[in-house]
Amino acid sequence: MNVFPRTRSARLLGGLALVGASALVLAGCAGGGGDAAAPSASSDGGSGAVSTADGAFHVGTILPATGNLAFLGPPEVAGVKLAVQDIEAAGDAFPFSVELTERDSGDTTTDIATQSATELVDAGADVVIGAASSGVSFTFVDQLVNAGVVQISPANTSPDFTTYADDGYYWRTAPSDVLQGRVLGNLMVGDGAANVGIIYINDPYGIGLKDNATTAIEAAGGEVSVAVPYNPGDTVFTSQVDELLAAQPDAVAVIAFEETSSIIPQLVSTQGYAASKVYFVDGNLSNSYEFPAGTLQGAKGTLPGNPADTTFQSRLKEIDPALTDFSYAPESYDAVIVAALAAAQAKDDSGTAIRDNLQSVSEEGEKCTTFADCLALINEGTDIDYDGVSGPITFDENGDPTEAYIGIYQYGADNKYTLLNTEFGSLNE
16 A cells, blocks of 8 residues: 655666666667756746646646647547546546646647647646657657646657656656567567568657567567668658668568658559558557558557547547547546546645656555546545556556557558457566
């Protein structure tokens, strides 16, 4: 039982050793950036406002309405709104009023996200959900740290966040790509690929996933004969595809975002590479591609997270009837719920109080799976362990979920993907 809220003061000292141990076990979405550095007091670009307890649980979002991950925006936004709805349904049992302020993230070719972060800090947000892209999150994480605002990403998978100097304010409900990379690499080799090619976006997401997939492929006895980067904003991929195919790979991993709409026609339609030998990842696994029927038939992909079940999908469609894709909706929902539970346990809605209680409400207490049930236990003085719609969560001291599901999907002749199976993995074995 957790008698006192936990803080993550050991994060900066212990993170490197922790992730190193994880990498040995796992052999291992989504953004530039080099070495992670400690936030600078002059780097926030905002007003210097700090999240304080004011009786309002204020949720901000920085999610993609535009940019190369815009297809992920609708399910993530729906997940957030559904969580807010469930929190409000608790009435007076939740001791704070609830506010939601939505902003766009754009992508790494714009500065939309930094402007959004400034606006949310100035508006008094206590917790910000987003961004979807790891590269985008790196552009504003320091702003939120300096303002004492908790950031919880439902979709960042770059391993670089595990040891980032964020004073405990950065969290995520999606697992590091140490895990997705392992599943992707093992899937490709398990399907018979000995010689693998990779085309990847040259940012923290693409580099991290490429590196972890390569480690897994090599550990399984395969070889990555060619890995071809492209830069955010590129629109023509003829030279990259030519370089990729010159190595005559048995299988190709496409680690990309919306650029996939240009890569696949060049790879499959023009060059005649079999779609059944193509593998997608969370950054481009989508049902919204407008390709001729059969273009993607047989292609497979990986997506972190427990798939949204039919009941949860129905609830999401009540929020947004146009939804056809549910990627990262469960993680978005859980990000809001776990933050609200942390505030309720602290009896304090400030960013610092939420930060100091997030790990506690995710582990070791009495299991509960709905906001209403968890809140009732908190109000009785019971220590809780929230297991969400995305999985068990169970945060470690680095703000990473220690256990997660990775779904494996396959495209049919209609260019829509369906679930083949789900693998469960731990990052702390």
